Each structure stands twice: as structure tokens, then as C-alpha cells.
Amino acid sequence: MNPLTGTGHLVRLALRRERTIAPWWILLIVTLALAMVAYINRNMGTYELKLTYIGLIRSNAFLQGLGGGFVEPRLEVLATWRSGGFLYVASAFAAVMSVVRHTRGEEDAGRSELVRSAVVGRRAQLTAAMLVATGVSLFGGLVTAVVLIGIGLEPIGSLAYGAAITVAGWVFAGVAAVAAQLSRNARTATAVGLSALAVSYVLRYAGDASGQYWLKYPSPIGWSHLVQAYQDERWWMLGVSILAGAVLLAVAYQLLGRRDLGAGLLSERLGRARAPELRGPISLAWRLHRGLLVKWTAGVAFFTAAAAGLSPLGRDLLSRPSILADNIRNTLGVPADETLGAYSWYMILILAYAIALYPVLMTLRLREEEISGRAEAVQATPVTRLRWAAGHLVVTGLGTTALMAVAGLVFGTLYSVLVGDLATDMPRFLAGALGAVPAVWCVGAVCVLAYGLLPRASVAISWTVWILTAALGQVAGPLYGRWGGSPLEPLHYIPNAFAAAPLDAGPVVALLAVTAILLGGGLLALRRRDFG
Amino acid sequence: MSDAISVTGLVKTFGATRALDGLDLVVGTGEVHGFLGPNGAGKSTTIRILLGMLRADAGTARLLGGDPWADATELHRRLAYVPGDVTLWPHLSGGEVIDLLGRLRGGLDERRRAELLERFDLDPRKKSRAYSKGNRQKVALIAALASDAELLILDEPTTGLDPLMEEVFRETVREEQRRGNRTVLLSSHILAEVEELCDRVTIIKDGRTVESGTLAGLRHLSRTSIQADLAAPTDGLADLPGVHDLRAEGDRVWFDVDTAALDAVLRHLTDVGVRGLVSRPPTLEELFLRHYDRTGAGNGRHAGAAR
Ligand SMILES: Nc1ncnc2c1ncn2[C@@H]1O[C@H](COP(=O)(O)OP(=O)(O)OP(=O)(O)O)[C@@H](O)[C@H]1O
Ligand SMILES: [Mg+2]
Numbered sequence: 001m002n003p004l005t006g007t008g009h010l011v012r013l014a015l016r017r018e019r020t021i022a023p024w025w026i027l028l029i030v031t032l033a034l035a036m037v038a039y040i041n042r043n044m045g046t047y048e049l050k051l052t053y054i055g056l057i058r059s060n061a062f063l064q065g066l067g068g069g070f071v072e073p074r075l076e077v078l079a080t081w082r083s084g085g086f087l088y089v090a091s092a093f094a095a096v097m098s099v100v101r102h103t104r105g106e107e108d109a110g111r112s113e114l115v116r117s118a119v120v121g122r123r124a125q126l127t128a129a130m131l132v133a134t135g136v137s138l139f140g141g142l143v144t145a146v147v148l149i150g151i152g153l154e155p156i157g158s159l160a161y162g163a164a165i166t167v168a169g170w171v172f173a174g175v176a177a178v179a180a181q182l183s184r185n186a187r188t189a190t191a192v193g194l195s196a197l198a199v200s201y202v203l204r205y206a207g208d209a210s211g212q213y214w215l216k217y218p219s220p221i222g223w224s225h226l227v228q229a230y231q232d233e234r235w236w237m238l239g240v241s242i243l244a245g246a247v248l249l250a251v252a253y254q255l256l257g258r259r260d261l262g263a264g265l266l267s268e269r270l271g272r273a274r275a276p277e278l279r280g281p282i283s284l285a286w287r288l289h290r291g292l293l294v295k296w297t298a299g300v301a302f303f304t305a306a307a308a309g310l311s312p313l314g315r316d317l318l319s320r321p322s323i324l325a326d327n328i329r330n331t332l333g334v335p336a337d338e339t340l341g342a343y344s345w346y347m348i349l350i351l352a353y354a355i356a357l358y359p360v361l362m363t364l365r366l367r368e369e370e371i372s373g374r375a376e377a378v379q380a381t382p383v384t385r386l387r388w389a390a391g392h393l394v395v396t397g398l399g400t401t402a403l404m405a406v407a408g409l410v411f412g413t414l415y416s417v418l419v420g421d422l423a424t425d426m427p428r429f430l431a432g433a434l435g436a437v438p439a440v441w442c443v444g445a446v447c448v449l450a451y452g453l454l455p456r457a458s459v460a461i462s463w464t465v466w467i468l469t470a471a472l473g474q475v476a477g478p479l480y481g482r483w484g485g486s487p488l489e490p491l492h493y494i495p496n497a498f499a500a501a502p503l504d505a506g507p508v509v510a511l512l513a514v515t516a517i518l519l520g521g522g523l524l525a526l527r528r529r530d531f532g
Numbered sequence: 533m534s535d536a537i538s539v540t541g542l543v544k545t546f547g548a549t550r551a552l553d554g555l556d557l558v559v560g561t562g563e564v565h566g567f568l569g570p571n572g573a574g575k576s577t578t579i580r581i582l583l584g585m586l587r588a589d590a591g592t593a594r595l596l597g598g599d600p601w602a603d604a605t606e607l608h609r610r611l612a613y614v615p616g617d618v619t620l621w622p623h624l625s626g627g628e629v630i631d632l633l634g635r636l637r638g639g640l641d642e643r644r645r646a647e648l649l650e651r652f653d654l655d656p657r658k659k660s661r662a663y664s665k666g667n668r669q670k671v672a673l674i675a676a677l678a679s680d681a682e683l684l685i686l687d688e689p690t691t692g693l694d695p696l697m698e699e700v701f702r703e704t705v706r707e708e709q710r711r712g713n714r715t716v717l718l719s720s721h722i723l724a725e726v727e728e729l730c731d732r733v734t735i736i737k738d739g740r741t742v743e744s745g746t747l748a749g750l751r752h753l754s755r756t757s758i759q760a761d762l763a764a765p766t767d768g769l770a771d772l773p774g775v776h777d778l779r780a781e782g783d784r785v786w787f788d789v790d791t792a793a794l795d796a797v798l799r800h801l802t803d804v805g806v807r808g809l810v811s812r813p814p815t816l817e818e819l820f821l822r823h824y825d826r827t828g829a830g831n832g833r834h835a836g837a838a839r
Contacts, residue, residue, distance in 0.1 A: 184661065271625030271627075271659045272625055273625065273627035273657045274627055274628070274656075275627065275631040278632040278635065279635055280635075372619045373619045374619055376585060376615060377672070379584075379604075379608075380612075380615075381608055382606075382608045382636065382637065383608075384605050530587060531585045531586070532586070
């Protein structure tokens with residue numbers, strides 16, 4: 001049989017599932033591209049304002065890394081500089097998820113057996129997944145280009161920009177195709193694919209932030225930046241991405257030929273015959289989720305260390321008079337000699353917004369346990385539904401606290417060693433980081449409420465909650481022109497350990513109360529509703 | 533309380549689907565009760581209501597003298613459950629899952645655990661994601677059978693087992709039966725298994741109970757197939773009550789007859805004169821097929837009767 005037989009059918013099948021997912025990605029990409037054009041037009045209407053903005057970017061490594069590349073005082077360059085750093089990653093992310101969903105995800109669900117036993121070639125499933133994923137990337141880039149041309153941006157540059165978005169998806173579709181062959185299940189495949197994405201983002205970011213631009217060349221995300229749409233349009237960089245994607249796909253085909261259905265290339269190790277430590281819902285939840293917590297701890301420690309390592313750079317920047325330094329001082333109301341601490345505090349806040357994703361992901365796992373039927377097996381024992389949920393929530397709550405503590409400890413230690421004083425700064429950072437815990441809990445508690453009340457919509461709601469928290473928050477807020485961020489999200493109320501004003505316990509108590517109410521409501525609804 | 537399970541008029545809807553539509557089910561203490569019905573009939577839904585996972589829209593359900601929703605915790609101490617579609621935590625080994633479920637249930641019998649592992653020939657060290665469907669099912673079965681629960685609720689427990697393991701399962705259930713005091717609700721599509729193990733059966737279809745009773749009693753409800761060579765052609769047969777699917781070729785006739793009408797029909801045949809007679813007792817298959825048949829009129833041709 002031709003190894004590609006049946007690909008057409010599988011593409012149609014995959015498209016049916018994709019039609020509830022892909023349109024949102026494309027919408028997100030196009031909307032963001034448009035929003036940035038509008039943003040620059042609104043806030044930097046004149047050439048002088050654009051120049052000021054560029055000055056701000058050039059003097060700040062953090063901002064420089066965020067958008068990447070060289071900026072010029074032109075609308076299209078500034079707008080795509082703002083959106084590109086995010087859109088290339090979004091396109092790559094969507095491709096990884098899509099390829100894994102239609103290959104390894106299908107195998108995990110056992111549907112591949114059903115499909116492959118029909119008249120379908122060995123390579124058909126991977127091919128169909130690649131066609132669908134690369135098609136979505138192509139569409140996302142194309143629509144963006146057309147829309148940007150439509151609002152009057154330069155056509156050639158717009159096409160280059162759209163193509164750069166598309167090829168980012170193509171390379172990572174190839175990465176995911178290989179990851180799907182190496183791993184034993186979809187979760188691992190996703191983790192491998194997204195790790196590759198994270199590494200290439202970090203390389204690209206580090207290159208732009210530090211001025212070591214060669215770091216962008218080994219990074220597939222960097223290749224899209226290097227296309228330099230609206231500037232000198234290096235088309236051949238697109239070829240690099242396409243070639244890399246094709247090579248990865250060829251490797252994936254080779255690997256596919258060497259493994260059995262449902263198996264990975266690495267053989268399975270035996271587990272233990274007994275489990276003396278599994279005695280109740282909490283020990284079970286710990287056993288199930290400790291792997292995720294370990295990964296998060298390592299990630300948080302790594303990024304915190306990287307951020308804290310920039311403290312000397314921050315000191316140099318802030319010791320010179322600049323708009324940024326004034327801005328920070330004014331907004332946070334700190335005395336001049338505390339500016340560096342406040343800047344570092346801002347870094348801790350960024351970590352808090354990232355760590356807020358952890359309780360959100362843990363709530364998603366609650367739903368996963370439910371629909372897989374595994375939670376039913378537990379609840380058919382004397383363990384009640386509430387105790388089952390409580391086991392997961394205890395691990396979530398303590399895990400969140402541990403992550404914030406790690407962030408505070410690592411930052412405090414490195415900061416003290418590099419530019420501060422261990423005795424005074426270290427406790428301040430630790431206390432400050434732990435002060436953020438109730439707010440982060442609160443984000444998770446909203447997801448628990450959604451899980452209890454609207455289980456079917458809870459996955460979408462949970463993601464929305466986190467995205468809104470981050471988008472409305474004090475980190476993204478200032479970048480979009482507002483220093484304070486929105487008071488609608490809980491992290492707004494984190495007490496600033498560096499502010500001149502004495503710490504106020506009021507917001508913390510209020511946040512704890514709100515968290516308790518949300519959790520209580522979610523659990524009550526969970527207890528009363530149908531399960532499964 | 534002599535009934536382990538008693539359900540009357542149970543209704544459960546999922547949006548537009550009416551999964552249960554006035555279902556009745558009575559399982560006496562100590563009996564092995566077969567629970568049958570075509571795909572989508574509502575067996576798993578009934579079981580999930582009995583476990584307190586779903587809340588019924590109408591009707592009453594009593595389990596071991598308690599309310600399955602309100603008294604779930606106390607009731608779950610006294611029962612063990614094997615789901616129809618066994619999913620396990622991919623990273624835990626089979627042995628770990630058995631230990632976990634046993635301990636959550638309040639402890640498991642170590643000797644019995646070892647014995648069942650041996651009999652079902654299961655390697656407890658394999659990770660759950662590496663198990664085949666049958667092996668996953670074995671994990672759930674061993675966890676349930678190693679407990680000393682007084683009620684076992686088994687939802688199609690043998691669909692993935694090979695014939696050898698299926699025999700081990702039957703043996704184990706028979707042993708439980710002999711020990712007494714264990715009630716078993718066994719949902720199954722395997723008629724031989726039901727015929728061998730069950731004292732009574734309930735057949736449901738489209739969320740409603742269509743038949744319930746002992747197997748002997750149900751057989752009684754079914755029809756006997758008859759092929760007769762007569763001394764002369766006869767016309768009167770078709771008019772007799774209880775005769776179905778009559779076919780005639782010269783002196784030879786084929787038909788099915790209700791058990792209740794057997795006397796009158798045989799009398800009619802002997803009046804004409806019988807030269808040869810083949811009669812086949814009703815099989816359970818025929819009974820089930822009649823109920824499983826989606827067109828469901830009940831007077832469809834009996835399998836093989838007219839060959
Ligand atoms: N959670 C649910 N949401 C919507 N519909 C459901 C749900 N659970 C069951 N149903 C529907 O209820 C009906 C009964 O399903 P059930 O699983 O109880 O059947 P069953 O008798 O166990 O079938 P099988 O022999 O295939 O296991 C089916 O039509 C099914 O589609
Ligand atoms: Mg079922």
C-alpha cells in the first residue's frame with residue numbers, strides 16, 4: 001500500500017476538529033497585528049514621539065529584548081516590532097499543539113489503531129497532521145499580510161511579515177513531528193516541542209537584549225525576526241526556515257518507520273509493584289502532580305536567576321537620569337535611593353504573573369481527571385468528591401506558595417550578592433514574594449469556581465482568566481501605556497515590599513477572603529452537580 | 533432489607549438525550565444479577581447513578597438500604613466498582629493502583645491480592661500506560677475482588693479479557709457466590725457468561741426495563757421452533773393463537789410457537805397426523821436478539837428457525 005493512502009480523509013477529519021481551534025489562533029494573530037498598528041498610531045502619532053519611544057527602547061535591555069531587532073521611527077516597523085516578538089511565538093505554539101493533537105494525541109486516545117486498520121498508509125496520519133498545521137500557519141500569515149496591506153501598509157513588507165509568521169509555524173510543526181515520534185505520549189511530545197520553542201525564544205531574547213546578535217542565528221524564532229520585514233526584507237531567511245522544517249519532517253518520517261504504533265523510541269521502564277505511600281487523596285495528588293511542580297520550580301529558579309543576574313546592569317542604567325527611572329520612581333512612589341530595589345520588585349511581579357499560570361494548569365488537571373474516568377474510580381471508594389478535590393487543591397496551594405518562595409529566595413540571594421545587602425534585602429524579597437501568594441491563589445480560585453459551575457466551559461474560562469490577568473496586569477499594562485494596570489485583577493493588590501508606605505494587611509486579608517469564597521462556591525457547585 | 537439494589541422509575545436526561553426513561557431494577561442480596569441491553573441502552577448511566585456520580589431526574593434508587601447520592605461515603609465502604617472503560621494513571625504501575633484503590637476503600641486482603649495477581653497472570657510492575665486493554669481491566673478487577681465489599685458492581689468487566697482469563701473471572705465470581713453474602717451486579721454483553729453466572733437477569737432497552745426474572749422464567753417467555761412432516765397438508769395452523777412465522781412446503785411445515793400455546797398446537801398436529809418432528813428449545817440468544825433488535829417489534833423471525 002502507498003504509505004500516503006488515506007491522507008485526504010484524515011485531513012478532512014483533522015480539519016473538523018481544527019475548526020473550533022484554528023480560527024481563534026488566526027483571529028488572535030491578526031487582531032494583535034492590527035492592535036499594534038492602532039496603538040502606535042494613537043500614542044506615537046508624530047515623528048518626535050516615535051523618536052522618544054525609540055530612545056526609551058534603546059536604553060532598556062528588557063524592552064529591546066521584548067520586540068527584538070533594530071527599530072526605526074516608522075509606523076510599520078514600530079508596530080511589527082511590537083507584535084512580532086509575540087506573533088512568531090504564537091504561530092509556532094499553535095503549530096506544535098496542532099501536530100501533537102493529530103498524531104500522538106490520536107494515538108493516546110487509541111483512535112489511530114482504528115484509523116490505521118482501515119485503508120490508510122503508514123505515513124498518512126503524520127502527513128495529514130503536517131498539512132493541517134502548516135496550512136493553519138500559512139493562513140494565519142496570509143490573512144495578516146492581506147489585512148495589513150488593506151489598512152495601507154507597504155505591500156512587500158507586509159508580505160514578508162506574514163511569511164515570517166508562517167515559517168515560524170512551519171519550523172515548529174517539524175519540531176513537533178519529531179517530538180511526537182520520540183515521546184511515549186502526547187503530554188511528553190508537547191513538553192518536548194514547547195521546550196524547543198522556549199529555548200529558541202530565550203536565545204533570541206538574550207541575543208536582542210544583550211546586543212550579542214549572533215545568538216539569534218541558532219534560534220528558529222530568531223530566523224523570523226531576521227527576515228526584517230519593512231526594513232531590508234531578507235527573503236533568504238525564509239528559505240532557512242523552510243529548509244529546516246523539511247529536514248525535520250524527513251527525520252520524523254524516518255523515525256516513524258522505526259517504531260511501533262503507540263510506542264516511543266525509548267523503551268518503557270518497569271515501575272514498582274507496591275505503593276506503601278499512597279494512602280489518601282493528598283498523597284495521590286502529590287504523586288500525580290509532583291513532576292509538574294518540579295519542572296516549574298526549575299523553570300522559575302532559572303528565570304529568576306537570569307533576571308536577578310541583570311541587577312548590576314539595572315543599577316548602571318538607573319544611576320543615569322532617564323525617563324524610565326523617573327517613571328518608576330513616580331509611579332511606585334519610592335525614594336530616589338530605592339529605585340533599584342523597586343526595579344527588581346517589578347521583576348518579581350513579572351514572575352508572579354507567570355506563576356499565576358501554575359494554579360490555572362492544576363485546575364485544568366482536575367477536569368482532565370474527571371473526564372478520563374480516573375476520578376470516578378477514586379470516588380467509587382469512600383473518598384468523597386470534596387476530599388478528592390481537596391487533595392488536588394492542597395497540592396496546588398502549597399505548590400504555588402513554594403514557587404513564589406523560590407522566586408523570592410533566588411532573587412533576594414542573587415540581588416544581595418551582586419548589588420545589595422543580604423541581611424536587609426533578602427528578607428524583603430522573600431516577604432514580598434510570599435505576599436503575592438494570596439493574589440495568585442485568587443486567580444486559581446476563579447478557575448475552581450468555573451470548574452464547579454461550568455465544567456464544560458472551564459478549560460476555556462481558565463485560560464481566559466489567566467490571559468486577562470496578565471493582559472490587564474501591572475506588567476503588560478504599562479507596556480500598553482498605563483502604568484498602574486487594571487484594578488480588576490487580583491495581582492493589582494500585592495503589597496509592594498519596596499514602597500515607602502508601610503505594609504498594609506488589608507488587601508491581603510481581603511484577597512484571602514475572596515479566595516475562600518470562590519473556592520467554597522466552586523466546591524459547593526462541584527458537590528451538587530453530575531460528575532463525569 | 534433484603535434487596536441490595538432497588539430502582540424504580542428512574543429517569544435521566546442529558547440535554548436532548550433521554551438516557552433513562554423509567555427504568556426498574558431489583559437485585560436481591562446474595563444474588564448475581566445480569567444487567568443486559570444493547571449499546572446505549574443506559575446500563576452505565578444506571579450504574580453511575582447507583583454510585584452517586586450522577587443525580588437522577590426522577591424515580592427512586594436505593595442501594596444497600598441507603599440513598600446513593602446522599603449516603604455515598606458510607607455506601608462506598610461496602611461496595612467495589614469496576615468501570616466499563618478502565619483508564620488508569622499512566623505513570624502509576626498496576627500494583628500501585630491496586631494498593632491505592634484498596635487502601636482508599638479501607639484496606640485490602642494481602643493474601644487475596646497476591647492470589648489474584650497470580651491467577652490473573654498480571655505483572656504489577658508495568659506502568660499503566662504500557663498495559664493492554666485487558667490488562668488494565670485486570671487491574672481494576674483485582675482491586676475490586678481483593679476487597680471484602682459486600683456488593684460488586686461490574687460494568688462489562690470482561691470485554692477485553694482473553695478466553696482463559698475470562699474463565700478465571702467466572703471461576704472467581706462462582707467462588708464469591710459460594711461464599712455467600714456477596715451481591716454482584718454484572719453488566720455484560722457476553723451471553724454465555726450471563727447464562728453461567730447469573731441467578732436473575734434484567735434486560736433494558738432505550739432506558740426502560742423490558743424483561744426481568746430468572747433465566748428459566750425468561751426461557752418460558754420465549755418460543756419453540758418446530759419443523760414437522762405431516763400426513764397431509766393443513767390450513768388451520770395459521771389461525772391458531774401463538775403460531776408465528778409459518779412456512780409450508782407440501783406436507784412439511786416450519787413455525788415458531790409460544791410456550792403457552794404449545795399444547796393446542798401439538799394437538800392440532802397430531803390430529804392431522806405426524807410423520808416426523810424436530811423441535812428446538814428456545815435459546816437465550818434468541819430471547820436477547822429479540823430484545824436487542826433495534827426495530828424491536830418482537831415478532832421478528834427467530835434466528836435459524838426457518839432454515
Ligand atoms: N455524559 C453524557 N452526556 C450525554 N449523553 C450521555 C452521557 N452519558 C451517556 N449518555 C447517553 O446516554 C445513553 C445511555 O448510555 P450508557 O452509557 O448508559 O449506555 P450503555 O447501556 O452503558 O451502553 P454500552 O453497552 O455501549 O456500554 C446513550 O445514548 C449515551 O449517548
Ligand atoms: Mg456502558
